[in-house]
Structure formats: C-alpha cells, structure tokens
Amino acid sequence: MLKINIRFVPLAVLAIMALTFFSGCYQERMRNDGPKQTVMEEVSDTASLPAALHYSLNYNFVVRADSLSLLRQRPEEYLNGMTTDSVSVFRGNHLVVADICVIPTDTIDSLWVKVARDQETIGWIHDSSLLPAVVPDDPISQFILIFSDIHLLIFLIVISIISVAYLMRTIFRRNAKIVHFNDIPSFYPMLLALTVAFSATLYSSIQMFAPDMWQNFYFHPTLNPFGLPIIISVFIMAVWAILIVAIAAVDVVFKELPFGDAMLYLCGLAGVCAVNYIVFSITTLYFAGYLLLAAYLFFALRLYFRGSYYTCLCGNCGARMRSRGRCPECGAMNE
Structure with a gap:
C-alpha cells in the first residue's frame, strides 16, 4: 500500500x-486596444512586428474560447466587400501563426494574423479578436491565465x-x-x-x-x-x-x-x-x-x-x- x-x-x-x-x-492590459494601437504606430515595417507583439511566425496557441472564426481569403478581399468564406476552430484546438500583416486602411484593427490548425483549416483573424480567445501553448502561460x-x-x-x-x-x-x-x-x-x-x-x-x-x-x-x-x-x-x-x-x-x-x-x-x-x-x-x-x-x-x-x-x-x-x-x- x-x-x-x-x-x-x-x-x-x-x-x-x-x-x-x-x-x-x-489580461485586461493585454486586451486593451489603446496601447496596441500606439505600438502599431511605432512599427515601421512588418519585420519588427514580432518584437512589438511578443509573438512571431510559428508561435503556438491553444484555443480557449468555445469557437473562433477564421477568414479563408485575404483580409483585403474582406475589407473591399468581396465574397468571402470562413472556417471555425474550437476549444482545445492547437494553432500556429502562419503569417502576420498590417493593413493601415482597416479602421477596426490594422493587424491581421494568419493561423492554422492543419493544412485544411487555416485563415486570417484580427489580432484583437485572436488574443482574448487563445492562450500560448505553454503550461506556465496557461497557469498564469487561469489565475488572472x-x-x-x-x-x-x-x-x-x-x-x-x-x-x-x-x-x-x-x-x-x-x-x-x-x-x-x-x-x-x-x-x-x-x-x-x-x-x-x-x-x-x-x-x-x-x-x-x-x-x-x-x-x-x-x-x-x-x-x-x-x-x-x-x-x-x-x-x-x-x-x-x-x-x-x-x-x-x-x-x-x-x-x-x-x-x-x-x-x-x-x-x-x-x-x-x-x-x-x-x-x-x-x-x-x-x-x-x-x-x-x-x-x-x-x-x-x-x-x-x-x-x-x-x-x-x-x-x-x-x-x-x-x-x-x-x-x-x-x-
């Protein structure tokens, strides 16, 4: 025994x-759009985005929201009113950052992030919509989020x-x-x-x-x-x-x-x-x-x-x- x-x-x-x-x-500090907009104004090129955003290409997230909708087409097509399609990911899905781009003409959020669950499930989403719905794929980060x-x-x-x-x-x-x-x-x-x-x-x-x-x-x-x-x-x-x-x-x-x-x-x-x-x-x-x-x-x-x-x-x-x-x-x- x-x-x-x-x-x-x-x-x-x-x-x-x-x-x-x-x-x-x-986490409210992270979700505040004001400071992030200031950071975006200071960024002159996409090469410096990872340092400003604290994450970069190939960074791994885990979905913590019930579901998350991703835009299949390029963000420019969505902003120009063209017909687009979406795909959903769900709680517990693992995502990887595939691309990051800045669209200054977007009045909601100029920063778009492309994330992928697999080769078939991939799409774009605003950074301001992504971060509240995901958590870094690291046990320490997840522990921090739980008690925040x-x-x-x-x-x-x-x-x-x-x-x-x-x-x-x-x-x-x-x-x-x-x-x-x-x-x-x-x-x-x-x-x-x-x-x-x-x-x-x-x-x-x-x-x-x-x-x-x-x-x-x-x-x-x-x-x-x-x-x-x-x-x-x-x-x-x-x-x-x-x-x-x-x-x-x-x-x-x-x-x-x-x-x-x-x-x-x-x-x-x-x-x-x-x-x-x-x-x-x-x-x-x-x-x-x-x-x-x-x-x-x-x-x-x-x-x-x-x-x-x-x-x-x-x-x-x-x-x-x-x-x-x-x-x-x-x-x-x-x-």
Missing part, C-alpha cells in the same frame, strides 16, 4: 498557494478573508502558536511571511511600471531566473525563495509542535501569507504598499527579536534561553 508522509501535505498546500498567488496577471480571471481572484480573496478570520479566532481562543504574535522559536515562518509580502509588492510594481515586460514574460515564460530582465529575474527568484523557505518552515514546525498544533499553526501561517498577498498587491497599486512593507518589516522583526529569539541553551536540560542565568524549565544556573 502506498504511504504518504503527512508532513508533505501542508507543504503541498503552501506550494500551490505560492504558485497561485504569484502567477496571475491582469478577475472573478476567480475575487472568489479567492473572499474565501481567504473568511478562512483567516475563522483561523485567527480559533487560534487566539486556544492560545495556540501563531506567526508573529505567539510564534515558535524559528526564523523561517516569519521569513516566509515577509517573502510573500515582498513578492506581492514587487509583482504589483511590475504591473504598474513594466506591463510590457510582464506581457513578454507571459508569452515567453520560464522558471529560470537567469537571462531575464532584472526585475522579472528578482520576482522569479522570490517565488523560488517562497517554496524553499516553505519547505524549511514546514519541517521546523513539525519538529517544534505536536501534530495537531503544527497543522493549526501551518493553517494560520498560510492565512497570514494569503492576507499579505492580498494587502500588499492591492495597496502597492496605490503606492501605499511601499510604506506598508517597510512598516511590516520593522513590526515583524521587532516581534521576533522580542518574543522568539533565543541565544542560549540550558547546559542541564537543553531548553532555550534568552540570556545566561537560571533556566526557566529546570531551574539550573547557567553562568
């Missing part, structure tokens, strides 16, 4: 939370707030261990919460100050932090740091607490991380997140050094002590 180490259950939960929280992007849905984000926020409120009530009523306030003598839980707060602040900063850079990452994602623009590289390293610190935090919590208390502590820690993500990712959009992050860093470190930082061990029983002197556990004097 297959046995599962129970310690890895909360670790898996924390890992999923980390990927969930920091893989989202606001605004309705899902609102649902996650509501569920997180309700869960955290219930957990905090239970923890304080039982006087159980909780990160920051009644913490265990370990640096890792606090470090995890701080890393989540920093990553959320950085994520929102990218959305505000470098949306085009994040859009390019969406079309060409990687979990390798090297070779990326510095701000994206730092963000990816922060996400990896969350997973690594989470492993250390789960391990030390099970060593410090009984199983039931450890599970409650980890649930509380996950709740604090969820609140940190929500608060810092939203407040940073209004520039208050930077001051809040500095205050939170000071607050967390101050509580840690005042309540959970130990520098000595009792020579008799091994209990942790803040300084030399009489052991609070066994009463032995430590000089």
Whole structure:
C-alpha cells in the first residue's frame, strides 16, 4: 500500500498557494486596444512586428474560447466587400501563426494574423479578436491565465478573508502558536511571511511600471531566473525563495509542535501569507504598499527579536534561553 508522509501535505498546500498567488496577471492590459494601437504606430515595417507583439511566425496557441472564426481569403478581399468564406476552430484546438500583416486602411484593427490548425483549416483573424480567445501553448502561460480571471481572484480573496478570520479566532481562543504574535522559536515562518509580502509588492510594481515586460514574460515564460530582465529575474527568484523557505518552515514546525498544533499553526501561517498577498498587491497599486512593507518589516522583526529569539541553551536540560542565568524549565544556573 502506498504511504504518504503527512508532513508533505501542508507543504503541498503552501506550494500551490505560492504558485497561485504569484502567477496571475491582469489580461485586461493585454486586451486593451489603446496601447496596441500606439505600438502599431511605432512599427515601421512588418519585420519588427514580432518584437512589438511578443509573438512571431510559428508561435503556438491553444484555443480557449468555445469557437473562433477564421477568414479563408485575404483580409483585403474582406475589407473591399468581396465574397468571402470562413472556417471555425474550437476549444482545445492547437494553432500556429502562419503569417502576420498590417493593413493601415482597416479602421477596426490594422493587424491581421494568419493561423492554422492543419493544412485544411487555416485563415486570417484580427489580432484583437485572436488574443482574448487563445492562450500560448505553454503550461506556465496557461497557469498564469487561469489565475488572472478577475472573478476567480475575487472568489479567492473572499474565501481567504473568511478562512483567516475563522483561523485567527480559533487560534487566539486556544492560545495556540501563531506567526508573529505567539510564534515558535524559528526564523523561517516569519521569513516566509515577509517573502510573500515582498513578492506581492514587487509583482504589483511590475504591473504598474513594466506591463510590457510582464506581457513578454507571459508569452515567453520560464522558471529560470537567469537571462531575464532584472526585475522579472528578482520576482522569479522570490517565488523560488517562497517554496524553499516553505519547505524549511514546514519541517521546523513539525519538529517544534505536536501534530495537531503544527497543522493549526501551518493553517494560520498560510492565512497570514494569503492576507499579505492580498494587502500588499492591492495597496502597492496605490503606492501605499511601499510604506506598508517597510512598516511590516520593522513590526515583524521587532516581534521576533522580542518574543522568539533565543541565544542560549540550558547546559542541564537543553531548553532555550534568552540570556545566561537560571533556566526557566529546570531551574539550573547557567553562568
């Protein structure tokens, strides 16, 4: 019979939370025709289109809409009122970019893209109609898109707030261990919460100050932090740091607490991380997140050094002590 180490259950939960929280992007930015029209005005020839659009010939998409209609004839024939025919592709179909052209006389969208499912199913479509209906054929991009849905984000926020409120009530009523306030003598839980707060602040900063850079990452994602623009590289390293610190935090919590208390502590820690993500990712959009992050860093470190930082061990029983002197556990004097 297959046995599962129970310690890895909360670790898996924390890992999923980390990927969930920091893989989202606001697709409304990609669908906005205004910025794209500005880009098109700056493009002087079709050779520079791939760099401006973040995708190029032979780029692969997957249809996520129920269906997508493609124009079989050249776009010029359609714009001149000639008789045309269309072909449809459906959800889950894989498409490849076969051609890209600019038609300045098109008042709806000057950019047309030719995509093909196979040799028989091929046609043209406006770029503005294509992008909302497809997703790059990459698991990271697809993961980003899933958690960029605004309705899902609102649902996650509501569920997180309700869960955290219930957990905090239970923890304080039982006087159980909780990160920051009644913490265990370990640096890792606090470090995890701080890393989540920093990553959320950085994520929102990218959305505000470098949306085009994040859009390019969406079309060409990687979990390798090297070779990326510095701000994206730092963000990816922060996400990896969350997973690594989470492993250390789960391990030390099970060593410090009984199983039931450890599970409650980890649930509380996950709740604090969820609140940190929500608060810092939203407040940073209004520039208050930077001051809040500095205050939170000071607050967390101050509580840690005042309540959970130990520098000595009792020579008799091994209990942790803040300084030399009489052991609070066994009463032995430590000089």
